[in-house]
Amino acid sequence: MSKDAIPILYQVNIRVWLTGLSGPLGRKATLDDVPDKELARISKLGFNWIWLLSIWQTGPLSREVAVRHPELQKEFADTLPDLKEEDIAGSGFAIGGYHVPEDLGGDAALNRLRTRMKNYGLHLMLDFIPNHVGLDHPWVKSNPEYFVRGTLTDMDREPKNFTSIKVGDQKMIFAHGKDPNFPGWEDTLQLNYGNKSLCEAMAEELGNVASKCDGVRCDMAMLMLPEVFERTWNIHMEDFWPVAIRAVREKLPGFLLLAEVYWGLEWKLQKDGFDYTYDKALYDLLKEGQAHDVLSHFLARVNYQNHLARFLENHDEQRAAVAFPFEVHRAAAIITYLSPGLKFFHQGQLDGWKRRIPAHLRRGPHEVRDGRIVDFYNKLLDILKRKSLRSGTWKLLPCAAAWEGNHSNDCFICFSWEAGRQKVVSCVNYAYHQSQCYVKLPFADLKGRNWKLLDLIGGNSYERTGTDLTTKGLYLDEPPWKAMVFELTAG
Secondary structure, rough: OOOOOOOOEEEEEEEHHHHHHHHHHHHHHHOOHOOOOHHHHHHHHHHEEEEEEOOOOEHHHHHHHHHHOHHHHHHHHHHHHHOHHHHHHHOOOEEEEEOOOHHEEEEEEEHHHHHHHHHHEEEEEEEEEEOOOOOOOOHHOOOHHOOOOOOOHHHHHHHOOOEEEEEEEEEEEEOOOOOOOOOEEOOEEOOOOOOHHHHHHHHHHHHHHHOOEEEEEEOHHHOHHHHHHHHHHOOOOOHHHHHHHHHHHOOOOOEEEEOOOOOHHHHHHHHHHOOEOEEEHHHHHHOOHHOOOOOOOOOOHHHOOEEEEEEEOOOOOOHHHHOOOOHHHHHHHHHHHOOOOOOEOOOHHHHHOOOOOOEEEEOOOOOOOOOHHHHHHHHHHHHOOOOHHHHHHEEEEEEOOOOOOOOHHHHHHEEEEOEEEOOEEEEEOOOOEEEEEEEEEOOOOOOOEEEEEEEEOOOOEEEEEEHHHHHHHEEEEEEOEEEEEEEEEOO
């Protein structure tokens, strides 16, 4: 893939996808059963990456935790009212080993799927879980020193953060994987990055995963930063990511690394070598609905923003169709996906699905498509196919007051994209009230021509003179949450 091409990523829960394919087949589907016509459809929509969630082996001990856990059982039953025990596969993040289970087709089927994806211009992204492994991981018996260990006192004091496992003829106490703000994940064990041999083994595991795909999404990547790990466990560690990423780059120069990261540590991980880092801050600001705060977020350096991964939902977040009323959903999506960086869409988002599927399940509920959302995303994905959006220059546009004393210009969030003669301007009134402004356009060739502005979302067309657009700007007087994407054509 060209480094100039912006990744347009489609996240799919592979277990749920294959379960959906199994019914018509009358047997359990494997990766070999993913239809070529579906790969062609995803490619035609404009995606160039597919992230297959929960592809790796989950062991029986970790699955048993999910089957018996009261809080998880309630969540599963809320998702699937007709829940059966066989619907629970165990968490895709409780890794028993970085290999594809045989019932999904094994590593050989994954390689065949990757080859078929390439025929449609699709690149494969898989998960790398650096912080922890599942209870069944072979290292528990072969290398118990790779884990953060505890004592009986730790177990008594923090029963949710420690567990006892029999290793050989003795019981050992292990810490559950966790971040510093929440109790441990009880189906996992915490890796000890204070152990140099463990760091080397995990760097090798990253290389192993990288050999099977074109890019990885690194789960909770900030937990491997020395300052975070030391704060969580009071154990000293050396830098892990720069060393591990450098080793991957030496073998696979074009390999893509995406970091799930929070707490303002995005820039740190970009400097450590990640191509893209989650922009959870934008998502949270859009949910809060304050345009001024959203606008301030886009004042960051463009080079930093070019390496952010923008999303409106994922497997951890509430469904966008639930989190945002339709008009707000549409406005938030225009802001999210017409900003620079990786564009990240989630399975079901394009159809307006409303139920989040826990990563432990292999089956999802029946959902009805929302025609308004389907129509909107079809238009949005078509817009993202344009050269200006794929490899053009992005700018945040200033919006001046329409008249003295009118401060509603602060409610507009406007961007431009330009590549050659192709010009696109997105304008969103991200507010619950009517707002007005003049948008200052950055294009150097506006004067001396008439311009047609076609709204690619609403379908309306407007004529403006280059002189007016240059001297005054583009005047907007728009209702609440109005979102427009104008393509400018010289007349």
